[in-house]
Amino acid sequence: MIAVCLKWVQPHGAADDRFAGISAADQSALELALRTAEARGDEVLAVTVGPVGAERALRDALACGATRAVRIATEPGVSSLRTATALAAEVDAADVVWCGDYSADRGSGSVPAFLAARLGIDQALGLIDIEINGNGSHIRAVRRLDGGRREVLSVTGRAVLSVEGSTARLRRAPLRSVITADAASITVRPLESPDISAADLVPYRPRARVLPAPASANALDRVRALTDTGAAPSRTETVVLEPAAAARRILDALRDWGYLT
Amino acid sequence: MSRFDADAIVVGAGPAGSCAALALARAGKNVILVERGPFAGSKNMYGGVVYPRILDELVPNWWETAPVQRWVVRRSTMILADDNAFTIDYRTPSWGRPPYNGATAYRPDFDHWLSRQAVAAGATLVTSTTVTGLLRDPAGRVNGVRTDRPDGDLSAPIVIACDGVNSFLAKEAGLYTATDAANFTVGVKETLALPRSVIEERFGVRDDHGVDIEILGGTSGVNGGGFIYTNLETVSLGVVLKLPKLTAQSKRPEEIIAGLKRHPAIAPLIEGATVQEYSAHVIPEAGLSMMPTMVTDGMLVAGDAAALCLAAGIWLEGVNFAMASGMYAGRAAAAAIDQGDVSAKGLAGYTKLLEESFVLADHRKLKDIPGLVLSDRVQQKYPGFVTSVIERVFRVDNPNPKPGLRRIVREERKRAGIKLGDLLRDGWKGMRGFG
Numbered sequence A: 001m002i003a004v005c006l007k008w009v010q011p012h013g014a015a016d017d018r019f020a021g022i023s024a025a026d027q028s029a030l031e032l033a034l035r036t037a038e039a040r041g042d043e044v045l046a047v048t049v050g051p052v053g054a055e056r057a058l059r060d061a062l063a064c065g066a067t068r069a070v071r072i073a074t075e076p077g078v079s080s081l082r083t084a085t086a087l088a089a090e091v092d093a094a095d096v097v098w099c100g101d102y103s104a105d106r107g108s109g110s111v112p113a114f115l116a117a118r119l120g121i122d123q124a125l126g127l128i129d130i131e132i133n134g135n136g137s138h139i140r141a142v143r144r145l146d147g148g149r150r151e152v153l154s155v156t157g158r159a160v161l162s163v164e165g166s167t168a169r170l171r172r173a174p175l176r177s178v179i180t181a182d183a184a185s186i187t188v189r190p191l192e193s194p195d196i197s198a199a200d201l202v203p204y205r206p207r208a209r210v211l212p213a214p215a216s217a218n219a220l221d222r223v224r225a226l227t228d229t230g231a232a233p234s235r236t237e238t239v240v241l242e243p244a245a246a247a248r249r250i251l252d253a254l255r256d257w258g259y260l261t
Numbered sequence B: 001m002s003r004f005d006a007d008a009i010v011v012g013a014g015p016a017g018s019c020a021a022l023a024l025a026r027a028g029k030n031v032i033l034v035e036r037g038p039f040a041g042s043k044n045m046y047g048g049v050v051y052p053r054i055l056d057e058l059v060p061n062w063w064e065t066a067p068v069q070r071w072v073v074r075r076s077t078m079i080l081a082d083d084n085a086f087t088i089d090y091r092t093p094s095w096g097r098p099p100y101n102g103a104t105a106y107r108p109d110f111d112h113w114l115s116r117q118a119v120a121a122g123a124t125l126v127t128s129t130t131v132t133g134l135l136r137d138p139a140g141r142v143n144g145v146r147t148d149r150p151d152g153d154l155s156a157p158i159v160i161a162c163d164g165v166n167s168f169l170a171k172e173a174g175l176y177t178a179t180d181a182a183n184f185t186v187g188v189k190e191t192l193a194l195p196r197s198v199i200e201e202r203f204g205v206r207d208d209h210g211v212d213i214e215i216l217g218g219t220s221g222v223n224g225g226g227f228i229y230t231n232l233e234t235v236s237l238g239v240v241l242k243l244p245k246l247t248a249q250s251k252r253p254e255e256i257i258a259g260l261k262r263h264p265a266i267a268p269l270i271e272g273a274t275v276q277e278y279s280a281h282v283i284p285e286a287g288l289s290m291m292p293t294m295v296t297d298g299m300l301v302a303g304d305a306a307a308l309c310l311a312a313g314i315w316l317e318g319v320n321f322a323m324a325s326g327m328y329a330g331r332a333a334a335a336a337i338d339q340g341d342v343s344a345k346g347l348a349g350y351t352k353l354l355e356e357s358f359v360l361a362d363h364r365k366l367k368d369i370p371g372l373v374l375s376d377r378v379q380q381k382y383p384g385f386v387t388s389v390i391e392r393v394f395r396v397d398n399p400n401p402k403p404g405l406r407r408i409v410r411e412e413r414k415r416a417g418i419k420l421g422d423l424l425r426d427g428w429k430g431m432r433g434f435g
């Protein structure tokens, strides 16, 4: 079984569902779940943790081709850990669990990581490019690293994969499926996992960090200094050397950077 | 069920479509309402005032749940000349109490609410889906629609086209004769944000009470009119402009709005406001003379799609005509299904319902008004004439004695270059036109 976890967000509160939806990342996850299942000839389970309004996310998923849908009933504002724990109980039979890299509201991207930990399976998070082989047994995933670098991962076993919004474009649901999904039955389960630790009760706040005002007179440099957070300083270096010396220099650099031992 | 996907398909979840679907659902019919926007009303705009009396028939006590900005307790008609203005102003607190009269409302709120009424009654609403064409049976009768979704054909014995002005469905069905740009006006509107208390002070209203102002003149010489409506924390200000005149004068609508906003009678009302939204839409203005055939085999047309918007010159009532015609279309469709005859003949009950109600009665009564109000004389000469007469009536010019009204009218009429015969004829036309 392939699973996809979707988070329904109502930006204007419970009474107004007009601008509600799932994030672009969740849409990509749904599309990739459908493609994986198609390749494998498997079924797709769509799961959401949320209030009754969130069933629209599931109906949309069913209209697009998901096989089953489960809603774990909660009010909005449940912690990532609790959400992941509840999801884990639902998707523990899944071979691949697709998630969006960020939801449309908090967007901390922590649920997929907690979920992988709860399931005790591999994780590959924040993926930006996905290729699924013909029978769905092998997924090639590209992950963004700091400083503009990429990492290519090969996924063959059970894993939680979280993707960015640009990885896949969600298909348009066929008309008839939209109409039947409108009346489809959705399994609703109560949220169990009551393990609320003190940490869960702390309101969500993005982590703040104090940065000194950048010194440069150049605005671009100042913006870079503020936004290239944590990135290693650029390792680009131009040197002019004889071919043999140049080769040695490159090998030294690769060894320094940890690519060669 | 039968070989059809539904008993009826309604295209467009504007006021006409939602009321058609609501009426069908109430009659126990299986109806699918198809809307291209992500929710009903998401793409819809208008001036800002709705007169929902007709909803008494469909949604009793609608005022308790309808998403209203302010109840209109004050209606004014302003005549603007160069730098001066004359206003006729009526107000009554009784319009601010149930059962109310008119209200300002935002379309994304109002249309969405109305579509929820249809869904609550059992209609199936399909959003983010655009109808791209009609399906017909071998005999040429309409029996469904094609949409832009995969596997997107839907079949039903009846299709109700509520797809708004310039309805391509009605055209595809051959219900319209040629389109003439002279039959249309373009409406352009700015939504201006102001603090609630400022709006209430400037417009002299309290609580959830509001104002509806129509304006003649002030459109930079392009035939048309203007309007100002108060919402809770915004003011809608716009102009409605005759299309051929607009192109002929090569003026841009936003310049005309800017000119209106600078007028000394308007500027203090909106001073300090920030533009929150700018929108534009075409209006079927020519009433009876441009209306299509209302039914054909398997299909009906309602609302703006049927050019049923009542545009009595500058006084626009489109939403109530759309809601009523949608409701009648829905009822006629349900009756035709029950009778087992969905041919044009079986659906003719719709035209009858329109004829017997205000929908066509008002159009007939006011049929000469758009032409009169948008005519060159009324547009270019009368506003200045009226305001200068009023100016002289109100001006105190001591030690000169007051001139008589008759003399003022004669002198100002001559100054404005209006022939007595034309004035009398227009006056008579107006008297008769408003019936």
Ligand SMILES: Cc1cc2nc3c(=O)[nH]c(=O)nc-3n(C[C@H](O)[C@H](O)[C@H](O)COP(=O)(O)OP(=O)(O)OC[C@H]3O[C@@H](n4cnc5c(N)ncnc54)[C@H](O)[C@@H]3O)c2cc1C
Pocket: B011, B012, B013, B014, B015, B016, B017, B034, B035, B036, B037, B040, B041, B043, B044, B045, B046, B047, B048, B049, B050, B051, B129, B130, B131, B132, B162, B163, B164, B165, B186, B187, B188, B189, B238, B240, B280, B281, B282, B283, B302, B303, B304, B305, B309, B316, B317, B318, B319, B320, B322
């Ligand atoms: C500037 C301006 C000011 C106005 N002021 C007022 C006013 O103050 N008071 C008043 O009562 N009236 C006013 N009107 C008129 C009023 O807006 C219209 O008469 C009214 O909206 C008509 O309703 P309708 O349901 O027929 O069409 P619309 O409201 O146009 O609704 C049509 C619906 O069909 C959908 N649609 C269209 N094509 C398709 C398709 N192919 N597939 C699926 N869905 C489709 C659209 O998305 C839309 O939801 C004004 C109009 C304008 C332009």
